Amino acid sequence: MNQxxxxxxxxxxxxxxxxxxxxxxxxxxxxxxxxxxxxxVGDVVxxxxxxxxxxxxxxxxxxxxxxxxxxxxxxxxxELALPVALETISEHLCHLLIAWPTLLADPLRPPRVAxxxxxxxxxxxxxxxxxxATLAAELVDWLDEADLPAVDGQPxxxxxxxxxxxxxxxxxxDVAAADDFALRPTLGGExxxxxxxxxxxxxxxxxxxxxxxxxxxxxxLARLLExxxxxxxxxxPPQLSSLLDACPVGTGVGLARVETxxxxxxxxxxxxxxxxxxxxxxxxxxxxxxxxxxxxxxxSGCRATSRRAAQLAAERLxxxxxxxxxxxxxxxxx
Amino acid sequence: xxxxxPCRVVDLLPGEQAMVDIAGVGKQISLALVDEVxxxxxxxxxxxxxxxxxxxxxxxxxxxxxxxxGVAAAQEPTAWSR
Numbered sequence: 001m002n003q004x005x006x007x008x009x010x011x012x013x014x015x016x017x018x019x020x021x022x023x024x025x026x027x028x029x030x031x032x033x034x035x036x037x038x039x040x041v042g043d044v045v046x047x048x049x050x051x052x053x054x055x056x057x058x059x060x061x062x063x064x065x066x067x068x069x070x071x072x073x074x075x076x077x078x079e080l081a082l083p084v085a086l087e088t089i090s091e092h093l094c095h096l097l098i099a100w101p102t103l104l105a106d107p108l109r110p111p112r113v114a115x116x117x118x119x120x121x122x123x124x125x126x127x128x129x130x131x132x133a134t135l136a137a138e139l140v141d142w143l144d145e146a147d148l149p150a151v152d153g154q155p156x157x158x159x160x161x162x163x164x165x166x167x168x169x170x171x172x173x174d175v176a177a178a179d180d181f182a183l184r185p186t187l188g189g190e191x192x193x194x195x196x197x198x199x200x201x202x203x204x205x206x207x208x209x210x211x212x213x214x215x216x217x218x219x220x221l222a223r224l225l226e227x228x229x230x231x232x233x234x235x236x237p238p239q240l241s242s243l244l245d246a247c248p249v250g251t252g253v254g255l256a257r258v259e260t261x262x263x264x265x266x267x268x269x270x271x272x273x274x275x276x277x278x279x280x281x282x283x284x285x286x287x288x289x290x291x292x293x294x295x296x297x298x299x300s301g302c303r304a305t306s307r308r309a310a311q312l313a314a315e316r317l318x319x320x321x322x323x324x325x326x327x328x329x330x331x332x333x334x
Numbered sequence: 335x336x337x338x339x340p341c342r343v344v345d346l347l348p349g350e351q352a353m354v355d356i357a358g359v360g361k362q363i364s365l366a367l368v369d370e371v372x373x374x375x376x377x378x379x380x381x382x383x384x385x386x387x388x389x390x391x392x393x394x395x396x397x398x399x400x401x402x403x404g405v406a407a408a409q410e411p412t413a414w415s416r
């Protein structure tokens with residue numbers, strides 16, 4: 001088997017991208033969890049995922065505990081959130097320091113791989129909450145002095161997807177029960193965009209950027225704002241618990257929500273005895289690359305006077321939405 | 335969902351690069367984000383970068399899980415797993 005990818009098909013008529021389609025070839029992995037004892041679910045999930053694995057494992061562990069009827073205190077949630085927060089910081093760094101500079105290919109702003117590697121190593125050996133907070137604050141100071149990706153130039157989108165509100169696990173209960181929710185999630189029948197932008201939309205500068213149609217810049221800034229928030233939250237324990245929660249849905253059924261670098265992650269587990277009978281995972285990429293989701297909606301109608309410009313616009317938009325698997329943009333006949 | 339498919343390092347190259355074996359296909363990747371990787375180690379790769387180094391025992395367990403998944407994935411329904 002392979003890891004799969006996102007195939008982003010663009011129809012360009014010489015003036016604009018007039019249509020787009022997003023097709024995922026990623027394998028669904030939840031079937032491998034069926035029959036496992038509930039106590040092993042967290043470990044198996046941690047083993048399955050390459051990125052956001054702390055968030056995935058936290059969601060699985062929370063889900064299992066909720067399915068067994070446990071209610072977790074804010075203090076416990078806060079402790080569970082620490083590795084998720086550190087992982088989110090690391091993911092945001094890779095996005096800002098490596099992924100964007102690689103795509104933009106500006107010789108004056110090359111990818112900062114060594115710096116990213118250094119920060120990741122320091123984050124991985126953090127021992128305890130206070131040292132994490134100190135390191136995160138140091139990182140934010142460093143980022144304030146660092147060049148952020150210059151993503152100006154993208155024309156305003158003709159249409160955008162609404163931003164996903166932050167809901168609790170309990171509020172996801174009815175929504176997540178829909179049959180096709182795992183692969184094509186919607187909220188109230190609407191597609192939505194998840195990620196740092198959705199979480200930071202209350203910021204005034206973000207609101208101005210969105211009002212001006214500068215959505216890519218807003219997404220980049222949202223990452224930086226989120227890094228600042230995480231640094232502050234690491235120093236103020238109760239705040240971090242807002243990153244995740246879980247609830248029992250019924251007898252032997254649990255649902256967990258974890259805010260990851262790429263957006264909201266949902267797990268839902270049904271037990272039969274002590275074993276897994278059903279398992280659902282909805283990753284952020286499912287929202288943002290939904291067949292009618294943020295990518296497709298925003299790139300459709302995008303003006304581009306050359307094929308190269310069309311491709312670059314699509315690649316920049318896709319990267320700003322940060323899929324958790326590799327993507328490829330290709331053209332189909334108009 | 336990026337899967338943690340272990341890739342075996344088959345050659346170390348200059349400039350913190352390595353060649354890994356992905357299901358029989360060679361691919362050049364960067365080792366700049368991980369430390370102390372040797373030929374024979376396994377790594378988890380995302381968009382051309384090794385993100386995590388796995389010891390061989392751990393990698394074998396994960397590969398066994400994916401071998402099971404390789405069968406299961408082909409039979410999986412498009413929505414809930416039952």
